[in-house]
Amino acid sequence: MIIDTxxxxxxxxxxxxxxxxxERARTAGVSKVFIPAIDMKxxxxxxxxxxxxxxxxxxxxxxxxxxxxxxxxEILQEMRKLLGESKDYIAIGxxxxxxxxxxxxxxxxxxxxxxxVRWSVETHLPLMIHCRKAQNxxxxxxxxxxxxxxxxxxxxxxxxxxxxxxxxSFDNFVxxxxxxxxxxxxxxxxxxxxxPLNRIVLETDAPYMAPVPMRGQRNESAFLVYIIAKIAETKxxxxxxxxxxxxxxxxxxxxxx
Numbered sequence: 001m002i003i004d005t006x007x008x009x010x011x012x013x014x015x016x017x018x019x020x021x022x023e024r025a026r027t028a029g030v031s032k033v034f035i036p037a038i039d040m041k042x043x044x045x046x047x048x049x050x051x052x053x054x055x056x057x058x059x060x061x062x063x064x065x066x067x068x069x070x071x072x073x074e075i076l077q078e079m080r081k082l083l084g085e086s087k088d089y090i091a092i093g094x095x096x097x098x099x100x101x102x103x104x105x106x107x108x109x110x111x112x113x114x115x116x117v118r119w120s121v122e123t124h125l126p127l128m129i130h131c132r133k134a135q136n137x138x139x140x141x142x143x144x145x146x147x148x149x150x151x152x153x154x155x156x157x158x159x160x161x162x163x164x165x166x167x168x169s170f171d172n173f174v175x176x177x178x179x180x181x182x183x184x185x186x187x188x189x190x191x192x193x194x195x196p197l198n199r200i201v202l203e204t205d206a207p208y209m210a211p212v213p214m215r216g217q218r219n220e221s222a223f224l225v226y227i228i229a230k231i232a233e234t235k236x237x238x239x240x241x242x243x244x245x246x247x248x249x250x251x252x253x254x255x256x257x
Contacts (some may be wrong), residue, residue: 001031002243002250004221004249006094006128006155006176006203007148009035009057010045013207013218020085022053025221029243033057033221036094036128039062040075050088059088060128062095062116065109072105072112083119092120093128094155100132109134114141120152121145126172126253127152134243135163142170149173151253156180156205160187161194168199174249176203179211179219187233197235197245201253202227231236 014021029162035046043156050057095116097109120127131138151172177200183187211226232239
């Protein structure tokens with residue numbers, strides 16, 4: 001059994017065939033899917049999906065860095081209230097920093113991320129972290145809380161060996177590996193050779209970044225089998241071992257039995 005630790009199953013892209021998408025995932029061996037919030041609207045859409053698929057789809061709560069605007073403080077206040085009222089959330093996410101397209105709200109992103117890191121410490125829920133073109137800034141914030149952080153996932157890792165080493169210096173954190181691993185021009189396979197199997201988890205980030213040979217299509221959890229195959233090939237281990245170890249990693253980070 002395998003776990004998709006990051007999929008936007010509440011997105012419009014799945015509204016017409018969600019039951020079929022879930023059925024294909026189950027058939028492929030996907031036993032759980034984790035769905036991150038990105039803003040207040042998605043909090044509701046995620047809840048709807050999780051109600052339809054109890055003990056299968058699990059919600060995370062957070063404000064995505066690309067959704068941070070001048071009103072971020074009010075949104076975070078509302079989210080923190082929800083976090084205190086519900087035991088359903090399994091992680092704080094999708095949170096982080098993203099300076100890839102714009103630094104217009106750089107200050108707000110930094111403040112929003114740090115506040116949500118504090119939520120993780122307060123609630124003992126792991127972090128689901130998105131980071132693009134901001135690893136130095138992200139690490140600087142995390143270092144302040146390093147002793148108290150419960151752990152988490154550096155989502156959609158695509159970096160080099162040095163970047164991986166820096167991120168894995170945080171105990172109980174793992175790297176989320178997805179479709180980019182299979183891309184022809186990706187350098188991730190070389191980096192992955194140096195990363196212990198017990199420090200990675202599987203993810204799709206669906207509907208985005210479908211792996212080869214499905215690249216260009218809408219991604220979905222059933223496609224995790226292609227990522228597993230590439231990890232197995234890269235690490236020179238069996239696909240069963242990849243499935244077993246990554247699932248154990250998820251259970252360790254997220255506290256599942």
